[in-house]
Amino acid sequence: MENLLEIKNLKTYFYSENGVVPAVDGVSITIKKGETLGIVGESGSGKSVTALTAMRLTPGKVVEGSINFNGKDLLTLSDEAMRKIRGKEIAMIFQEPMTSLNPVFTIGNQIAEALKTHMNFTKTKANERAIELLELVGIPRPERIVKEYPHQLSGGMRQRVMIAMAMACNPSLLIADEPTTALDVTIQAQILDLMRDLKKEHNTSILMITHDLGVVAETCDRVCVMYGGKVVEESDVHEIFNNPKHPYTQGLLKSIPSLIDSEEETRLYSIEGNVPIPGTLRGGCHFAPRCEFAMNICHTEVPSYKEVATGHFSRCWLHEVEDEEVQNEANIS
Numbered sequence: 001m002e003n004l005l006e007i008k009n010l011k012t013y014f015y016s017e018n019g020v021v022p023a024v025d026g027v028s029i030t031i032k033k034g035e036t037l038g039i040v041g042e043s044g045s046g047k048s049v050t051a052l053t054a055m056r057l058t059p060g061k062v063v064e065g066s067i068n069f070n071g072k073d074l075l076t077l078s079d080e081a082m083r084k085i086r087g088k089e090i091a092m093i094f095q096e097p098m099t100s101l102n103p104v105f106t107i108g109n110q111i112a113e114a115l116k117t118h119m120n121f122t123k124t125k126a127n128e129r130a131i132e133l134l135e136l137v138g139i140p141r142p143e144r145i146v147k148e149y150p151h152q153l154s155g156g157m158r159q160r161v162m163i164a165m166a167m168a169c170n171p172s173l174l175i176a177d178e179p180t181t182a183l184d185v186t187i188q189a190q191i192l193d194l195m196r197d198l199k200k201e202h203n204t205s206i207l208m209i210t211h212d213l214g215v216v217a218e219t220c221d222r223v224c225v226m227y228g229g230k231v232v233e234e235s236d237v238h239e240i241f242n243n244p245k246h247p248y249t250q251g252l253l254k255s256i257p258s259l260i261d262s263e264e265e266t267r268l269y270s271i272e273g274n275v276p277i278p279g280t281l282r283g284g285c286h287f288a289p290r291c292e293f294a295m296n297i298c299h300t301e302v303p304s305y306k307e308v309a310t311g312h313f314s315r316c317w318l319h320e321v322e323d324e325e326v327q328n329e330a331n332i333s
């Protein structure tokens with residue numbers, strides 16, 4: 001599969017009175033055509049800032065790195081060229097559709113607007129297509145819904161409208177930032193199903209940003225785990241769930257209720273300590289203050305990103321120790 005998006009060594013920093021905050025600190029990720037990549041991590045891990053930087057919508061400053069999308073370097077494109085890509089080739093959906101839908105325009109008008117701007121549709125054609133799109137995302141009686149305003153719809157319906165808008169121009173990349181977090185479980189499952197179907201039908205690549213490993217399991221082909229502005233582990237989704245290598249990923253997995261044997265004690269594991277406040281991070285492994293395996297070196301030196309199995313990468317000093325032990329055993333025998 002061909003790569004659609006390649007982010008290399010991206011650093012997005014925020015400059016505040018209290019100093020420099022490296023929100024994204026050397027992130028490299030690749031999304032192939034037709035693939036769904038999950039970025040998972042707690043809030044403040046840098047996952048949303050990574051996505052916003054790719055859209056050139058971050059208020060932070062990109063101090064290093066490159067973002068290649070379909071052969072174009074997004075960081076050096078003109079604002080005008082970037083505007084054309086946004087919405088047409090890369091679309092984004094957010095957690096709370098109310099903040100991205102305009103309350104004073106009807107649903108139909110808002111979808112039609114995107115079609116007129118990016119696809120040069122006539123008004124009549126745009127209106128017809130708006131109804132088709134609402135049908136596509138499973139909205140009943142779309143002829144009626146196009147005439148309604150966002151506040152007249154339920155949260156689940158609004159999220160469907162957002163997806164319809166995002167899919168309007170048939171983008172090659174859809175960035176979904178916590179798209180189902182505000183919804184109840186049943187509606188969440190329906191929305192994820194819908195996204196999966198759309199991806200299959202249109203070969204859309206999806207960047208799924210979430211703190212929820214359940215969502216990752218449902219939708220993703222591959223997953224990157226972020227912590228403190230860095231990717232700490234990456235592999236295909238099956239491998240992450242069955243063979244997690246990084247202590248942070250292991251902790252996240254242990255805290256999912258559905259993975260705990262119901263016969264066993266049902267108390268949920270939670271990772272001790274708090275998510276680091278960006279800007280207070282010191283050298284070494286960012287997870288060290290919360291890690292039960294932390295060694296001296298973890299507090300001072302940043303571990304390298306190692307391929308621990310084919311296509312499976314992890315950033316942890318334990319892998320160096322393991323390698324050394326294997327080496328020593330080999331020497332002894």
Ligand code: SF4
Pocket residue numbers: 246247248285286287288289291292293294295298303315316317318
């Ligand atoms: Fe824990 Fe050290 Fe690995 Fe960081 S590098 S996750 S502190 S063992």
Ligand code: MG
Pocket residue numbers: 043044047048177
């Ligand atoms: Mg976020």
